[in-house]
Amino acid sequence: MARLLLRGFDIRKGYLDGAAQTQLIDVLRPILKSAPLFHPTTPSGKQMSVRMTSAGGLGWVSDKAGYRYQDTHPKGAAWPAIPDVILQMWKDLCSPDRDPDCCLINYYGEGARMGLHQDKDEADFSWPVLSVSLGDDALFRIGNTTRSGKTESIWLNSGDVVIMGGPARLAYHGIDRIRFGSSRLLPKGGRINLTLRVAT
Template sequence: MARLLLRGFEIRKGYLDNAAQRRLIDALRPILKSAPLFRPMTPSGKEMSVRMTSAGDLGWVTDKAGYRYQDQHPKGMDWPEIPEPVLAIWQDLVGRDRAPDCCLINYYGEDARMGLHQDKDEADFSWPVLSVSLGDDALFRIGNTTRGGKTESLWLNSGDVVIMGGPARLTYHGVDRIRFKSSKLLPKGGRINLTLRVAR
């Protein structure tokens, strides 16, 4: 496992081996069944290219009412609990002082991307956002704490984990594209990204 630092982002390359990745996928299946993926709409009315759902006490949603955390899926059911194998990653890399209350689950299909954005809907920026990559490779772009300026990119592979904390907590970042079917983890291809957050 290699540890890289890029603009304050700590990148653990190969943190999860193949067996650990498969265990995570198995742990996510019941979540996706009880709280199905949905395609969110931005406040401006634009449909996002990723599909998403959440686990934990809170889930992140967006619609014409704005970006926010709420305690129920848009279809009205409570979010499922965050699985133990996912929490174990947070405990190992962040600690046990406080558990995340949201695990956002994004699915990237062949043409999905995520524009440069800040994670700023949380109440306490002293806790990092921890990101887990599963499935196809993703071209991850890191910008600055304000819009514009030079950016840097690197490929994230299945099993990589990124920790966004400290001075980098509010840095703009995004996913420009994925290499569809570059991984065999998901039989139909695509990428699952888990982001663990302290939202309250």
């Protein structure tokens, strides 16, 4: 495992080996069955290219009512619990003192991307955000705490994790593109990104 520090982002390359990645996919399957992926829309009504769902006490949603956390899936059911193996990563890398409220699950299919954004819908920015990459390679862009200024990019591969804390907690970041089909982890291709957050 190689560790990189880029603009305060703590990037652990190859943190999860192949067996650990496969285990995560297996524990995600029942979550995706009970809380199916959906296409969120921005408050302006534009559909995002990324599909998503959540696990935990709260899930992140976006629609014409705005960006927010809520305790139910858009179809009305409560979110499934965050699996223990995912919670253990948070304890090991972030904090054993408090569990995250939300595990946001993003799926990037062919052509999907995520524009530069801040994670700022949480109540307490002192807690980091933990990001886990599974599947296809993704070009991760890192900016500043404002939209302006120079950015840097790095390819994230399956098994990489990123810890966004301290000065990096409110930095703009996004996914410019994925190399669709670059990984064999997901039978139909694509990338799954897990982000663990303390929301309340």
